[in-house]
Amino acid sequence: MSFWPGEKLRYAETHFKFRLPWSLLYRPWPEIIVDAPFQFIPGEEPTLWIVVRDAHRFPTLIEKAEINGKNFDLNIQAEEQFSFYPIKLGHLEAGVHELNCRIYAKRTSEDGKSCATKIFNRWNYPGLKPKPLKIHILAEQPPKAPGFVAGEMHCHTRFSCDHVEHGASPAVLQQAAKAVGLDFVSCTDHAYDFAFTEEDYTKEAPSPAPRFQALRDEIASLPAGEGMPLLLAGEEVSAGNSKGENVHMLAFAPDSYLPGLGDCGRNWLENKPTFKIPKLLEMTEAHCFAAHPMQPMGLLEKFIFRRGYWSHKDLNLEARHKIRGIQFWNGIRDEGFKLGRQWWIEELGKGNYLLPIGGNDAHGDLNDTTSVATPLFTLRHTRDHIFGKVRTVVKEDPRSEPGMTKTQLTREALNAAFAGDNCYITDGPALWWERAEIHGSKGIIFHARNTADFGGGFRYIRIFGRRYLSNGKLSPNEEICKESLVAARANSDIEVYFDNFAYLRAECETATGKFALTSAARAEG
Numbered sequence: 001m002s003f004w005p006g007e008k009l010r011y012a013e014t015h016f017k018f019r020l021p022w023s024l025l026y027r028p029w030p031e032i033i034v035d036a037p038f039q040f041i042p043g044e045e046p047t048l049w050i051v052v053r054d055a056h057r058f059p060t061l062i063e064k065a066e067i068n069g070k071n072f073d074l075n076i077q078a079e080e081q082f083s084f085y086p087i088k089l090g091h092l093e094a095g096v097h098e099l100n101c102r103i104y105a106k107r108t109s110e111d112g113k114s115c116a117t118k119i120f121n122r123w124n125y126p127g128l129k130p131k132p133l134k135i136h137i138l139a140e141q142p143p144k145a146p147g148f149v150a151g152e153m154h155c156h157t158r159f160s161c162d163h164v165e166h167g168a169s170p171a172v173l174q175q176a177a178k179a180v181g182l183d184f185v186s187c188t189d190h191a192y193d194f195a196f197t198e199e200d201y202t203k204e205a206p207s208p209a210p211r212f213q214a215l216r217d218e219i220a221s222l223p224a225g226e227g228m229p230l231l232l233a234g235e236e237v238s239a240g241n242s243k244g245e246n247v248h249m250l251a252f253a254p255d256s257y258l259p260g261l262g263d264c265g266r267n268w269l270e271n272k273p274t275f276k277i278p279k280l281l282e283m284t285e286a287h288c289f290a291a292h293p294m295q296p297m298g299l300l301e302k303f304i305f306r307r308g309y310w311s312h313k314d315l316n317l318e319a320r321h322k323i324r325g326i327q328f329w330n331g332i333r334d335e336g337f338k339l340g341r342q343w344w345i346e347e348l349g350k351g352n353y354l355l356p357i358g359g360n361d362a363h364g365d366l367n368d369t370t371s372v373a374t375p376l377f378t379l380r381h382t383r384d385h386i387f388g389k390v391r392t393v394v395k396e397d398p399r400s401e402p403g404m405t406k407t408q409l410t411r412e413a414l415n416a417a418f419a420g421d422n423c424y425i426t427d428g429p430a431l432w433w434e435r436a437e438i439h440g441s442k443g444i445i446f447h448a449r450n451t452a453d454f455g456g457g458f459r460y461i462r463i464f465g466r467r468y469l470s471n472g473k474l475s476p477n478e479e480i481c482k483e484s485l486v487a488a489r490a491n492s493d494i495e496v497y498f499d500n501f502a503y504l505r506a507e508c509e510t511a512t513g514k515f516a517l518t519s520a521a522r523a524e525g
Contacts, residue, residue, distance in 0.1 A: 154359025245308025
């Protein structure tokens with residue numbers, strides 16, 4: 001691979017060899033990283049994983065690991081394309097722990113004449129300063145509304161593999177979901193990655209459908225039962241918006257593969273959307289969500305990948321199958337979150353009661369994110385997209401399966417739940433609503449719950465509403481109709497009359513900056 005005229009630009013991976021010799025990332029070793037879920041609920045033994053990628057090209061013996069000075073003899077002969085090797089840490093006291101991880105590895109040279117030993121901290125990525133693992137051992141179960149289930153709505157498995165991205169195996173994601181306290185996971189692998197072979201990320205597969213079915217089969221083979229989260233095979237589909245640009249749409253457990261190769265990056269400048277959003281919605285009955293709809297992007301993304309933004313027209317609200325919600329919280333509360341939240345509020349003002357959705361866009365990243373910064377030259381590290389950190393919590397529909405418990409959670413029950421209107425998104429506290437009659441009048445009770453693990457009391461709990469005008473239309477702006485500031489208790493219940501409000505919703509933030517936001521509760525609901 002090179003930058004000679006006529007050749008297509010590809011991204012760098014540390015194990016790729018380039019015709020031009022100046023790639024700063026190439027190393028004749030598999031990529032090795034130590035990872036772990038960012039938190040562990042009570043009863044879950046802290047476990048980390050040694051992740052090894054492309055050892056089939058560079059077989060390596062991982063002799064031992066040293067975690068905070070404690071030795072773990074491993075003697076792992078890594079020879080597979082992509083593997084996760086667990087290390088159980090034993091009991092750790094509740095609280096935040098930093099784990100300094102040192103790995104001792106050995107491999108024979110490609111010509112078989114010499115043996116090289118490598119000792120590194122956390123990962124063997126060239127030029128990337130090592131960071132300790134940071135895990136939070138919770139003293140209590142994460143707060144959650146009764147009758148609700150919590151899930152990760154945007155994450156990637158090993159089926160999302162290319163030159164710069166990868167993901168965890170579904171089995172590892174299930175174990176990580178159990179560790180952090182999730183009830184379900186929607187695995188939203190890229191539609192375009194299913195269209196290319198696992199052996200060669202640049203080679204088009206004869207058909208993407210068998211690879212999508214392989215993900216479904218792998219998920220179906222996972223253990224089920226008490227305490228095991230339900231995994232669902234979904235997709236992140238590159239779809240055409242009303243301007244012919246590529247945007248991303250999350251499909252929640254579709255029955256069959258949905259095509260979308262528009263911005264896969266393998267076709268250089270040939271990045272026209274495969275299908276537009278209305279056509280894709282005609283092809284499935286699955287709930288679909290606008291993914292990170294207002295995330296700012298650079299000129300390079302717009303020009304090379306032909307990426308754009310979602311608009312009101314793209315929601316397909318006049319058709320039988322509509323976009324069900326907007327995933328504007330994508331791991332962090334950045335500018336994309338603010339713009340996406342504002343767009344969601346504008347749609348509420350038009351009477352479009354879309355669900356607010358949160359996810360993390362984690363590519364197998366359980367503790368932090370490592371990725372390419374400058375192709376061929378530099379890598380980067382952030383904590384922006386961590387599996388399970390931002391969760392969507394949705395109210396189970398009692399009509400779907402009366403008496404349903406966590407062990408009986410099904411795709412059908414979750415579909416029924418997302419057809420409803422009651423959910424919240426959070427990275428810590430629980431915040432939900434229930435309709436109630438308050439002193440003979442129609443109203444809402446908002447419940448806010450938190451634990452000491454996430455900061456205890458609340459900095460604020462704000463109730464927002466939008467009124468009907470005298471002409472029957474909605475007010476152009478929301479207003480704060482009730483606010484609890486400063487030392488709000490960790491267990492707070494706030495009653496609000498509907499009065500002339502068309503809908504009410506709530507937001508809260510804890511003393512340590514953890515946040516939650518509810519869907520809109522309609523007066524006529």
